[in-house]
Amino acid sequence: MNHYGIGIDVGGTTIKLGIFDETGILYHEATIKTRAEQQGAFILTDIADAVQRSIKDSGIDQVKIIGIGIGIPGPVDALGVVSECVNLGWKQTAVTASLEAATGLPCLAENDANVAALGEVWKGGGAGYHNMVMMTLGTGVGGGIILQDHIQSGAHHAGGELGHIKVHLDETEVCGCGKKGCLEQYASASGIVRMAKNALQQYPASRLAKMTTFTCKDVFDAMEQQDELAAIVVSKVNTYLAHACATISCVCDPEVFVIGGGVSLAGAALLTGIQEQFQTFCFPSAAKTEFKLAVLGNQAGIYGAVKLVFDRLL
Amino acid sequence: MNHYGIGIDVGGTTIKLGIFDETGILYHEATIKTRAEQQGAFILTDIADAVQRSIKDSGIDQVKIIGIGIGIPGPVDALGVVSECVNLGWKQTAVTASLEAATGLPCLAENDANVAALGEVWKGGGAGYHNMVMMTLGTGVGGGIILQDHIQSGAHHAGGELGHIKVHLDETEVCGCGKKGCLEQYASASGIVRMAKNALQQYPASRLAKMTTFTCKDVFDAMEQQDELAAIVVSKVNTYLAHACATISCVCDPEVFVIGGGVSLAGAALLTGIQEQFQTFCFPSAAKTEFKLAVLGNQAGIYGAVKLVFDRLL
Numbered sequence: 001m002n003h004y005g006i007g008i009d010v011g012g013t014t015i016k017l018g019i020f021d022e023t024g025i026l027y028h029e030a031t032i033k034t035r036a037e038q039q040g041a042f043i044l045t046d047i048a049d050a051v052q053r054s055i056k057d058s059g060i061d062q063v064k065i066i067g068i069g070i071g072i073p074g075p076v077d078a079l080g081v082v083s084e085c086v087n088l089g090w091k092q093t094a095v096t097a098s099l100e101a102a103t104g105l106p107c108l109a110e111n112d113a114n115v116a117a118l119g120e121v122w123k124g125g126g127a128g129y130h131n132m133v134m135m136t137l138g139t140g141v142g143g144g145i146i147l148q149d150h151i152q153s154g155a156h157h158a159g160g161e162l163g164h165i166k167v168h169l170d171e172t173e174v175c176g177c178g179k180k181g182c183l184e185q186y187a188s189a190s191g192i193v194r195m196a197k198n199a200l201q202q203y204p205a206s207r208l209a210k211m212t213t214f215t216c217k218d219v220f221d222a223m224e225q226q227d228e229l230a231a232i233v234v235s236k237v238n239t240y241l242a243h244a245c246a247t248i249s250c251v252c253d254p255e256v257f258v259i260g261g262g263v264s265l266a267g268a269a270l271l272t273g274i275q276e277q278f279q280t281f282c283f284p285s286a287a288k289t290e291f292k293l294a295v296l297g298n299q300a301g302i303y304g305a306v307k308l309v310f311d312r313l314l
Numbered sequence: 315m316n317h318y319g320i321g322i323d324v325g326g327t328t329i330k331l332g333i334f335d336e337t338g339i340l341y342h343e344a345t346i347k348t349r350a351e352q353q354g355a356f357i358l359t360d361i362a363d364a365v366q367r368s369i370k371d372s373g374i375d376q377v378k379i380i381g382i383g384i385g386i387p388g389p390v391d392a393l394g395v396v397s398e399c400v401n402l403g404w405k406q407t408a409v410t411a412s413l414e415a416a417t418g419l420p421c422l423a424e425n426d427a428n429v430a431a432l433g434e435v436w437k438g439g440g441a442g443y444h445n446m447v448m449m450t451l452g453t454g455v456g457g458g459i460i461l462q463d464h465i466q467s468g469a470h471h472a473g474g475e476l477g478h479i480k481v482h483l484d485e486t487e488v489c490g491c492g493k494k495g496c497l498e499q500y501a502s503a504s505g506i507v508r509m510a511k512n513a514l515q516q517y518p519a520s521r522l523a524k525m526t527t528f529t530c531k532d533v534f535d536a537m538e539q540q541d542e543l544a545a546i547v548v549s550k551v552n553t554y555l556a557h558a559c560a561t562i563s564c565v566c567d568p569e570v571f572v573i574g575g576g577v578s579l580a581g582a583a584l585l586t587g588i589q590e591q592f593q594t595f596c597f598p599s600a601a602k603t604e605f606k607l608a609v610l611g612n613q614a615g616i617y618g619a620v621k622l623v624f625d626r627l628l
Contacts, residue, residue: 049463075599098614131469146567152461154567155445161564166557177597205435218408243480250475253468259429281480283491287470 004060004308006105009112009301010043012087019058019065019303022310024123028058029302040089048102052078066101067106067313069124071115075157080109108308112301113160114151117144117261119304124296125258134252134294135162135241137263141184141191144178145313147252149311163188165247167240186240189216189263196233203229220266234266234273249286252273257284260294267293294304318374318620319623320365320419322384323426323615324348324357326401330521331364332616333379336624338437342372343616354403355514356511361597362416380625383411383619385429389471394423422622426615427474430463430574431458433618438610440574447568448608449476451577454490455505463625477502479561481554500554503530503577510547517543534580548580548587556591571599574608581607 002021009016012034019028032050035042040254049068072095074085080096086230089136096107110118117126117134126132130149136142142147144151163184164177171181185191196219200209206229207222208214208275222230245257256276264270282289295301316335323330328392333342339365346364356613356616361384369376386409388399394410399608410421424432431440431448440446444463452457455477459466477498478491485495487508499505512532513525521536522528536544559571571588589605596603610617 044439098504147461147466149544152566154563154600155569156563156567156599158563158597159565159567161567161597161599165561165564165599179595179597229414244485247471247479247561248565249468249472250479251473251562252466253470253473253475255469281495283472283475283478285470286468286626 002064003310003314004065005313006054007241007304007306007309008068008301008303009049009115010070010072010088011112012073013069015043015047015050016298017047017213018299018306019054019055020303020306022314024303026062028054030054030057034088035225036087036089037087039091040085040093043088043090044093044095044098045102048099051103051105060181065105067108067309068103069115069308070095070107070109071112071305072109073112076109076111080107082109083230100155105314108312110305110308111150111153111157111165113142114144114153115304116300116306117146117160117304118262118307119296119300119302120148120153120258122307123148123303125260125292125294125302126256129255131252131254132258133162133245133248133252133258134258134260135245136261136294137187137189138261139174139189141188142261145252147198147254152252155296158214162244162248165244167243183240183244187237187244188262192219192233192237192263194235196229198282199233201233206230216263220269221267227284238270238273238277241274243281245274245278245289246283246286248279248288250283253286256290256292258292258294260300262295316378317624317628319327319378319619320379320382320618321583321616321618321623322361322382323429323619324361324384324388324402328348329357329361329364330612330616332613332620333368333369333374334617334620336628338617341374342368344368344371345448348402350403352403353405354399354407357402357404358407358409358412359416362413365417365419366483368447379419381422382417383429383622384409384413384421384423385615385619386423387426390423390425393502394421396423401575411584420627422467422626423466423530424619424622425471427456428458430614431460431474431572431618433575433610433616434572434608437493437547437617438614439606439608443569445566445568446570446572447476447559447562448572448574449559449568450575451501451503451573452575452606453503455502455576457572459566463569463570466566476558476562479558481557497558499555501551501558501577504579506530506533506547506551509550510543511622513543513547520544523536525582529576531579531594534583552584552587552591557586558593559588559592559603560595560597563603564597567600568603570604570606572606572608572616578607605621607616
């Protein structure tokens with residue numbers, strides 16, 4: 001008999017849901033809006049409704065569905081309880097217990113960054129590897145650590161918080177976490193824009209200096225067109241990322257780094273830049289560590305969430 | 315029936331051996347010299363002889379001994395083969411296969427730093443914890459990562475190479491690994507002496523400036539006596555260590571850091587210094603991470619080596 005599972009990725013704006021079989025084939029996909037109003041009181045019932053509707057729409061026999069995996073944008077404890085989740089408006093919420101009661105299906109919950117990493121190592125950029133570090137360069141910098149096929153989320157939910165690795169001890173501006181010099185301040189989309197803005201006065205001839213406002217993509221585009229300021233900023237981004245990756249290798253030494261998130265749309269240029277700089281910093285035995293781009297995009301979460309189910313309930 | 319195992323720690327000068335029961339009671343201990351001559355050709359036969367002699371001397375019934383665990387000062391692959399070990403004079407050596415043939419007992423091998431970490435988490439400074447990072451501050455800086463009770467040695471034997479975390483990107487002197495700015499250049503015994511020497515000219519009144527040569531212990535002793543140079547050096551050591559620990563927390567987020575090695579004999583002063591500085595750097599959710607001193611000293615290796623046996627063969 002084929003086994004099926006449901007993977008759910010809860011974001012601040014939308015909630016994605018997918019029904020998969022154990023080989024990773026996606027049979028049905030749905031997206032609903034995240035209703036964060038009234039402290040997110042509707043979110044779990046909305047999800048339970050979407051689960052029932054999706055099962056029906058998919059035509060899959062409900063008895064073949066063995067469980068639900070769910071990724072949450074915040075820390076989740078071993079019992080599936082979230083103590084607080086700002087993006088969803090939640091105070092303490094027993095996610096898995098509520099969903100199990102509402103759907104009759106076993107439910108497993110994990111932090112969304114870890115779940116996305118699990119998705120990428122199952123069916124994405126890390127497929128075929130057992131030890132992978134995923135780094136997601138988006139608005140912030142997130143991460144997930146997979147060692148021997150399992151998520152390592154740490155003792156205080158700080159595991160995989162790669163955006164808060166300190167890479168610059170002399171930074172004067174404060175990071176969102178309250179500390180200074182975090183990787184996120186340089187290698188996130190907003191960090192890249194910040195660095196470029198800070199350097200505008202030094203490079204008045206830069207095409208970026210002529211724009212009233214610009215994005216991270218503009219910085220990479222300018223670099224492609226030989227803009228000196230943009231080239232210097234991107235080189236710094238590569239250096240900070242390579243430094244962080246070399247440090248991560250000295251701790252858990254993955255086979256592969258998978259780079260995802262909006263910034264990774266810069267593609268091969270970014271990957272090559274990091275990989276070259278990595279050789280400057282890495283412990284010699286880690287020199288052959290591979291670098292790949294993430295491939296699942298915003299589906300990584302539903303792949304990883306359902307993999308929780310197949311890993312733990314099959 | 316009680317189960318017994320043999321733990322062996324192979325060092326460049328001596329080889330330690332202990333016979334333990336599964337609860338961690340040490341029944342018999344022996345030390346032999348490491349004969350590194352002739353490419354270490356005698357080492358494994360010397361060990362096999364010591365095993366036979368120790369079993370006899372201990373009076374324990376041989377059938378109750380379930381296996382041998384051995385820590386090697388270099389990388390060991392999953393099949394128990396060492397590709398090269400400079401300290402022992404070894405070229406490619408099938409450690410476990412040779413010892414199994416010579417003793418008739420199953421044998422498991424691991425890198426010595428990882429094995430020492432496993433010893434400390436079993437019966438030492440990390441006892442009672444499941445997720446521990448051990449940092450050994452000796453001639454160099456070594457480490458071992460224990461997550462969910464298991465050694466994480468990484469994909470290229472770089473896991474736990476904590477001495478080569480880059481903490482200073484502007485360093486001009488080269489580390490033993492060939493790169494620059496490694497933690498080992500500041501927080502090892504030799505690194506501490508190096509930093510003090512580099513600062514002598516600036517602090518001619520320091521008591522260290524009056525000594526023809528001095529050790530790491532002299533630096534800590536001078537600090538206790540309010541020597542300005544020594545205080546500055548020790549403060550830097552604490553900062554570098556705290557920075558590295560904060561970074562490690564962002565990757566694998568242990569419950570506890572256990573600090574061992576000769577430098578850790580500085581004791582509570584060192585521990586308090588690191589812990590205070592850690593608060594400056596750490597991701598907020600990791601703020602409660604604990605810091606402890608290692609307690610097993612040079613017995614950590616035999617404890618950890620025998621734990622491999624009980625973990626994998628019982």
